[in-house]
Amino acid sequence: MSSVAPTPSPAPPHPDLPGLHEAVVRWYGSAARDLPWRDPRCGPWGVLVSEFMLQQTPVARVLPVWRSWLQRWPRPEDLAAEPAGEAVRAWGRLGYPRRALRLHAAATEIVARHGGQVPADHAALLALPGVGTYTAAAVAVFAFGDRRTVVDTNIRRVHARAVSGRGLPSRSLTAAEARLADELMPADDDLAVAWNQAVMELGALVCTARTPRCAACPLFGTCAWVAAGRPAPEETPRGQAWHGTDRQVRGALLAVLRAGTEPVPARHLLGPVDPADLVHLPAEGLRALERLNGLDAPPEQRHRALEGLLADGLAAEDARGVSLPG
Template sequence: MSSLHTAASTRATAAAPDLHRAVTDWYDAAARDLPWRHPSRTPWGVMVSEFMLQQTPVARVLPVWRTWMQRWPRPANLAAESPGEAVRAWGRLGYPRRALRLHAAAVEITERHGGRVPAAHGALLALPGVGAYTAAAIAVFAFGDRQTVVDTNIRRVQARVVTGRALPARSLTAAELRLAEDLMPSDDALAVRWNQAVMELGALVCTARSPRCGQCPVRDACAWVAAGRPEPTEAPRAQRWHGTDRQVRGAVMAVLRAGSAPVPARHLTGPVDQAAGAGMPPEALRALDALHGLDAPEEQRRRALDGLVRDGLAVSGPAGVSLPG
């Protein structure tokens, strides 16, 4: 561990009780009312939220999560459907491979865990699509287990409050994990609240671009504020969207989600065909118009379609391209 992080860990350990109290008291008063935090939440509801919230804002997740939970309130309900239906219901959340992985996890839970999300951290980690962060988050927020959860928001709060940096490194480091463990309360219930509270603080107050330091419950203890709020050593990368393969993939997926019948590949990758919309429902026809309205080169549309098939998000057959059955 670097001398910077060694000193930070020492300070963090000494200041931890005061930080715990200030941040959790703030959370009790300021936390958003989210359904996956309610006392009535289920482990499955928490798991679905964790899959959906990866790289996706809460405001976009909420309506899709509610619809999803009404349709598939238990893993077995989703497992009984085709993977394509999971992708269709994913809508415009982005990164639709998460839907395939969540469906595969639901099948695994149904077949190997009696339809119940397993509580053991190791069993969670063995599920399809569940990595270290997601396993820890489900264990903590669904089962009250004492695990160290480190997401982007938590990393940013740690970087500023404890190490005095404007932003964390682009990739999670071992030093950051050790620092998060040093800050964890020993009491299980307080550890759960601490994880939730720090995550919420990063989401609502200690934001990446415009932190609201005047509203921060630990401003007086913040090493970054004390240092005069220095600029980040690495500027955040802005992700380009327009004209990218990701945009074209999303437009192709919108066509496939909107229809129930296979779509001939030439309608997706070739030039505009006035007969292309024959027999397609209005929503699918609008999605096809939007795809062609991007003016993406045919080669890019073909590359996007090939990638979707390769990733299992689309299936190509004699009648055309459709969502996986």
């Protein structure tokens, strides 16, 4: 009579998961930054705004804009009641200003479909404009205490080094990395929320991409990357060009529109202008136009950048000129 060997249980992703959780969460308890969206009194709207703003933007740049945003629009209905262009204006120089339009659209949807309250349901969060897989999970975890896996660049980097022994994670999230993140999650709901926060903070403050402070890391003694001799990453991150790009010109054009309260004639945005024609611009608008002219962008690049702003809904044009969207 033959017998079938039992299927072996999969090996755990780390030899001491409870110890891993305890070390990182304990470190977070003493080293975490005091950020306003982590305050229990902040509320889900403040968390959602922070998650939109923190996409590809450092905390130091987000903090003053987040504070002014929440002071002006403390509830979704406050933002939804304003024109979308005001959201773009208040976005300032955070970059990737389409996020402002999407956040305005999300606020409008929250008012229309959820009674002005950020929904706690993950599927409802995911259905909001501008909310993708990461943002929905992050708001569900950090605003509502759900046990969900949050995977951002900082978390992926800690997982890659401390558990997988790699210098850096892949350029984009892989199925293996997502599976590892799930396997590393604590079973307890409260501990899972703390774990997500702690690993993210560890990646932001200690296990950084270019100059990790290994001696200050709570996982130094068990880190697989350190044990392997800190091998070089398989892929070297490439910095994003900025100077001379269409993105830089788009940002400079948008700065002129943000500074003004009246439409700006397109000719002022697309080429040299007689100073006598600029009396309608406020002082900040004139400075923004000087910065735009200082880029020495060729006319075709200015045209391309303006067309891109119009196509993306970040600007509107009528017979009077170009302005922020209504």
